[in-house]
Structures are given as structure tokens and as C-alpha cells.
Amino acid sequence: MSIRTGHLSALLVAFALGATACGSDGGESLTTEPAGTADDGSPDDATASDVSGSITVLTNRTDIVDTVFADYATKFNEQYPDVDVSFEAVTDYEGEVRIRMNTDDYGDVLLIPNSVTADQLPDFFEPLGTVDELGAEYRFITEQAFDGQAYGIAQTGNANGFVYNKAVWEAAGIETLPTTPAEFLADLQLIADNTEATPLYTNYAAGWPLGQWESNRGSISNNPDYLSEMARTDAPWSEGSDHFVIDSLLYDVVAAGLTEADPTTTDWETSKVDLGSGAIATMPLGSWAIVQVEEAATNPDDIGYMPFPNQVDGTYYSTANGDYKVAINKNSDNKDAARAWLDFFVDESGFAFDQGGISPRIDGENAPQLAGFAELGVEFTELAPPPAGEEGLTGSIDSEAEIGAFEPIYRQRIIDAARGQLDESKEDIFADLNSRWAAARSELGVE
Amino acid sequence: MQVQTAISTEIPSAPKQRRRRWRRDSTPYLFLIVPLVLLVAFTYIPVLNMFWYSVTDWDGLDKNKEFVGLENYRDIATRPELYGVFKVSLYYFFATFIQLGLALYFATILSFNTRFQSFFKGVIFFPYLVNGVAIAFVFLYFFRPGGVLDSVLAAFGGEGLQRPWLGDRSTVNYSLASVSVWRYLGLNFVLFLGAIQSIPAGLYEAAQIDGANRWHQFRYIIAPGIKPVVSLSFILAIAGAMSVFEIPYIMLGGANGSTTFVIKTIDTAFKFGKVGLASAMAVVLLVLILIVTAIQRILVPDEGGELT
Numbered sequence: 001m002s003i004r005t006g007h008l009s010a011l012l013v014a015f016a017l018g019a020t021a022c023g024s025d026g027g028e029s030l031t032t033e034p035a036g037t038a039d040d041g042s043p044d045d046a047t048a049s050d051v052s053g054s055i056t057v058l059t060n061r062t063d064i065v066d067t068v069f070a071d072y073a074t075k076f077n078e079q080y081p082d083v084d085v086s087f088e089a090v091t092d093y094e095g096e097v098r099i100r101m102n103t104d105d106y107g108d109v110l111l112i113p114n115s116v117t118a119d120q121l122p123d124f125f126e127p128l129g130t131v132d133e134l135g136a137e138y139r140f141i142t143e144q145a146f147d148g149q150a151y152g153i154a155q156t157g158n159a160n161g162f163v164y165n166k167a168v169w170e171a172a173g174i175e176t177l178p179t180t181p182a183e184f185l186a187d188l189q190l191i192a193d194n195t196e197a198t199p200l201y202t203n204y205a206a207g208w209p210l211g212q213w214e215s216n217r218g219s220i221s222n223n224p225d226y227l228s229e230m231a232r233t234d235a236p237w238s239e240g241s242d243h244f245v246i247d248s249l250l251y252d253v254v255a256a257g258l259t260e261a262d263p264t265t266t267d268w269e270t271s272k273v274d275l276g277s278g279a280i281a282t283m284p285l286g287s288w289a290i291v292q293v294e295e296a297a298t299n300p301d302d303i304g305y306m307p308f309p310n311q312v313d314g315t316y317y318s319t320a321n322g323d324y325k326v327a328i329n330k331n332s333d334n335k336d337a338a339r340a341w342l343d344f345f346v347d348e349s350g351f352a353f354d355q356g357g358i359s360p361r362i363d364g365e366n367a368p369q370l371a372g373f374a375e376l377g378v379e380f381t382e383l384a385p386p387p388a389g390e391e392g393l394t395g396s397i398d399s400e401a402e403i404g405a406f407e408p409i410y411r412q413r414i415i416d417a418a419r420g421q422l423d424e425s426k427e428d429i430f431a432d433l434n435s436r437w438a439a440a441r442s443e444l445g446v447e
Numbered sequence: 448m449q450v451q452t453a454i455s456t457e458i459p460s461a462p463k464q465r466r467r468r469w470r471r472d473s474t475p476y477l478f479l480i481v482p483l484v485l486l487v488a489f490t491y492i493p494v495l496n497m498f499w500y501s502v503t504d505w506d507g508l509d510k511n512k513e514f515v516g517l518e519n520y521r522d523i524a525t526r527p528e529l530y531g532v533f534k535v536s537l538y539y540f541f542a543t544f545i546q547l548g549l550a551l552y553f554a555t556i557l558s559f560n561t562r563f564q565s566f567f568k569g570v571i572f573f574p575y576l577v578n579g580v581a582i583a584f585v586f587l588y589f590f591r592p593g594g595v596l597d598s599v600l601a602a603f604g605g606e607g608l609q610r611p612w613l614g615d616r617s618t619v620n621y622s623l624a625s626v627s628v629w630r631y632l633g634l635n636f637v638l639f640l641g642a643i644q645s646i647p648a649g650l651y652e653a654a655q656i657d658g659a660n661r662w663h664q665f666r667y668i669i670a671p672g673i674k675p676v677v678s679l680s681f682i683l684a685i686a687g688a689m690s691v692f693e694i695p696y697i698m699l700g701g702a703n704g705s706t707t708f709v710i711k712t713i714d715t716a717f718k719f720g721k722v723g724l725a726s727a728m729a730v731v732l733l734v735l736i737l738i739v740t741a742i743q744r745i746l747v748p749d750e751g752g753e754l755t
Binding site: 095098099101102115116117120123124204205207261262263264265399402404407408409412416419421422 | 506507508509510528587590591592594611613614615616619699700702703704714715717718719720721
């Protein structure tokens, strides 16, 4: 080509690539001025006809975003016709949204990632009201609150325990649910002896299901102050503590050979199907999983839910905690529309009921999947909020110690030790965890 | 040879000539601006930021970053769970010797006229083109109890050899290293093949006249001719062994003793929120690779090889 054309094309290419490389505002939704509402930064009550604009809602539910959520949006638009709701389903919700929060662009309504510490909440989210005010209407308000202000309302609530296949348990000859860990082990042994099913499936390879064991803390001793006390002790894994009981049960189940043959090749999606069909007998998961397993099951009536096999004074306890909390982006341009959606979603959409969970509203209806708990007389333990100034302390100690209560790493280590891959015994691991916890406490200067 | 290049018959004035020359000379630089901008924006600036993060205790989200000096580097040097994971890299390092050996062998025999040459070349190179995630899933099924490997062993009467390939700590790293060999063999093979084929054919004929067999041809003609490519492949292999990540992470998430240094870095950053410490680990890895490259440059300097 001639010199002139070559030069021109070089300029064009440089311009085109430079323009695309910088400035990724293309995805931002257009904002229209909401008519008649004061834009003073705090979500005001506005009449339905006033609220308008476009909002983006982030969710981790990639499986139902196009179906269930689309239906909710249609229902929402009946009340707020001028609000345009669009959804963004994020597969790796925790990782991706945390990184996005370093910018201003993380949707208008989103779920608060679990890794955000309480003192960071005011930097990223809009305060929704005081804890006293909202605590009168909603459960689990203190879980994402700081300094008396609530920043997120739970989208649903979860009970904790084990999902089990009732048909398999009956076929093994078990008539009543276990009330102690020893009885639980004996029952699993019966399943191993009398049926073809894997008594308990750990989902070791997927990793995150191992964090579900952690949610049972507080219910073993029915102690709502368990987390605050954990931050004050140098040995949380001492004999008889909640963590000792939970992790010992995991160790003992694996050591007795009552789990899958090769944990490194487990698969989450097929495990749901297998639990539904009876190839697996039990899986430790929050109550949110009941609906998913029922959908994968040939006979949904086979699926049951049991609390952690432990009783205090003859009563079962199960920790109830909020699922992800819905919150409003502090940098949102449409806070009124966002608040309208948030209120609709937690109050009227029926999400918690559809997902088989505890309603976030105190006066709301719990899902039928938890009716079995009522029959067993299970009572819920809700962990108390930490004292002022200590929000997120237990989590900080946990991160500093690099233990990861909800991460898979330390429970994978327990499973590896139990199946003989590591030279450590249960006591060795607990001693090591305790010493790391103590070191982290002194590092952070906690008395 | 005279070539008519002028478009008009006018002789341009001096300023016009200067402008035209400037435009002609600047064309390559304008083309270069694009990749340079991308390089600076997406590599150099983030790396400089990373050096800064490595001397703080940032958690990846907080609005404040607190300066802590060299504390992160001290942690890496003193905590065995952080530096001990380099032991796992040794498995991959020794596997690269097998990888290079096999690649050299295949390249040599396929550089001579063998039947079905193109088919073999395709088969050996194909794994390199396949996506890492797909490979991870394929080999998860391959190694699971009752999976492909166990079935093949049973078919040949080797039931006694069956074991949990990934579940057993003593075999897990060998299994993963062999997946790595399978995957990257093709790349080394193609590089060696190209280098071998660049050796003038006349040398082989001359050698054959002098009575050299295939082994002599390899030892005295091929080996010296491809020395630069071999040393380059070697250095890439060492750097690759230190920064192994994809295969163990996708297959096992680093569980069961398969954690490598890079997986540890990722876990430290995203599972425990210690971005400062993780940045320091990344810097340490960078420095180690630079040291290894420097050593190689000293031991095997770039020489211009002449064979004619």
C-alpha cells in the first residue's frame, strides 16, 4: 500500500483499539431523573407513581434468574410500572462482586458478600434503617449491621442440619432420628451394612459444601453468644465445644469408612441427583438445599431434613441464620427504585417460601419443607449480635489465623487425616487449630 | 533498478518533503503504540501496584491500606506452609525432563521420512490446543475409581495396580504431573521439530556418505543445531514448574497435597483476604523466575550457531 494509506490505517487502528481499551462505561444502565422525589441520598418513601428509573440487581442464582426472577420482576412492575429491573447473575458471586466493589459499579441492588467485614459496610452500602426499627419487622437484621444501622435484609433464612433420604434410612432399619453423634454414627453404619447407598457424602472436591458444617455452631450448646465467646477463648476446639463436636463428628464418620470411596472425585451436581435417587443417604447442608434436592429427586417425598444429632435437655436445636442479605449500593443513582425493589423482594415476592426457607419477616410464613422440624420439636438458635465495637471480630481472627471457618481447607485436612492420608490425629489437628487461633488473637491484640 | 514511485509530476517543496518523511518514519511507531498501551495498562501498571500492595496488609476491599514494610516477605521466609509448597513443584520439574526427552525423541524420528508422519504430528500436538478446563474434567474421569485408567488396567489384567490415583497422597502429584506432560508435550515437540528441520539437509547426506547411522546423526548434527531451542524450552519448563496452577486447581482445588505455590497465593488472597501477603508471594515468584532465567543466560549464552 502507499505510504499515505499505511499511515492512515495505522492511525485508525490505534484510535479504534485505544477507544475500546479505555472507558468501559458501555454497560451502565441509563438513568432517568426520578420525577418528584428528593435526591438527598437516603431512600425516602415515595409513592409508586413517582418511583422510576432503571436498576440492576445482582444475584448468585444463575439457575433461576431467567425464570423465577423474571416472574418477580413482572409482579413488581404491576406496582411500579416505571421502574425497569434488569438482573445480572454472577457465577462466582463472592469473588467477582468483591472485586467489583473496588469500583463504583456493582449493581444497584445486590447481595452482601460474606467476606465483607462489618466495619466496611458503611463504605459500600446504603443504611436501610436502624437495627431497632427494622429488627421489629425482620429477622437476622443484626447479621449485617454496624453501629446501630442495618445495611442488609436477609433474602431468606436457613435452618441447619442434614438432608437425608427417608426411604434409604427406613430401608436400613432406622426408626427414630439420632439424638447424639454416637447414635448418628451407628445409624450410618446400619445404612452401610444394610443398603447399597453411601451413608454420608462429603462433597470434598467441590469444597464449599464442607463450609455447611460450620453453620451448626451455636446450636450444639444452644448458646446464642457462641461467636463472641469464641473470640475470647484461646482454644475454641477444646473438648465439648461446638466446634469440637462438629469437627469430631466429621472426622469419626470418615474414619469409620462411612463416606465416599475417593473424596477427590466427588461432584456436587450428581450428588444432588444421587441423594434424590437413594445412592447417597445423607448430606450435611443448609435447608436451602432441600428444594434443589427435591427437584433432582425421582420421588420428592423421600427427601427429609434432620437437625444436627445433638440434644440439649432433650430438645433438638438448629441454628437459624439469614441467607445472603439484600443491600443497596451506596453509589447507586436510583436509590428509591432500588429500595422499592428491595422491599418488594423481601416482603412480597415469596422468594423465601419458594426456596424452602425461613421467612425474613418475623410475621412471615415459613416454607413447608421445615414442617418436619416442628414435628420433632426442633427449636431455633439465633446467634446474638456481637457487642458494639466487636463486629466481625471472630471473622478477623479466623482470617488472620488462616483457618477459614467457611472455607474447605481445614475440613479437607480433617478428612485427609481421617482417611489415613496425613499422619495427624484428630487431637493433633485440633491442637494446631487452637494454637493458630491463639496466635491470631494475640496478633490482633484481643484480650 | 529504477522504480517509478512519484504520484504527481510536481517536485514537492522542502517542508512538504520533511513532513512526508516524518509520516513515513512514524508509521511503525504508531502501530506499536497500540500493544504498548495495552502492555502498560494491563501488565506494568498492575505489577507496580502489586509491589505496592506487597508492603501493605490490604485485604482487597478496605478503603485504607496500611504500610507494614517487609513483614509479608518475612512471613513467606519463615512460615513452612508458605514456602513448603515449592516441594510440589519438584514433581512437575522432574516431569519436564521426561517431557523434553519424549518431545526430542518424537521430533527426531518424525523429522526423517516416516510413514503417517502428518498423522502422528497432529496427534502429538493436539492436546496443547485443548482448553485446560476440558482437560481437567477429562482426567478427573480418567483417574476416578472405576474410571478409564482403572478399566484399562483391569482389561490387561493389572487389577492389582488399581488405586485411588488422586485420592492417595503418594500418587496424586505423579498423576497431576503426568497430565501436565501430556498437555505440554506437543508444544515442545513442535519447537524441536522446527529447529531440527532448519538444519540443512545436505549435512545428513554428507554424514551418511561418511558412514554415520541415525544415532551419530543425532549426536553430531541435530543436537548441536538445536541447542538454543532446547535451552529455551528448558528455561520455560523450569519457570512453568514453579508456577504450576491450572491443572491442580481445576482438578482438585489444591486439595490432598496438590497445592502449588500459585494456588497458595490465590487462596491467601481470596479465601483469607490477605491481598498484601499474596502480592508479596507473587513478587517472590517473579524474582525466583528472573534468577533462574539469569542463571540460564550465564550458563548457556546465546551463541550464533553456524552449520555450513
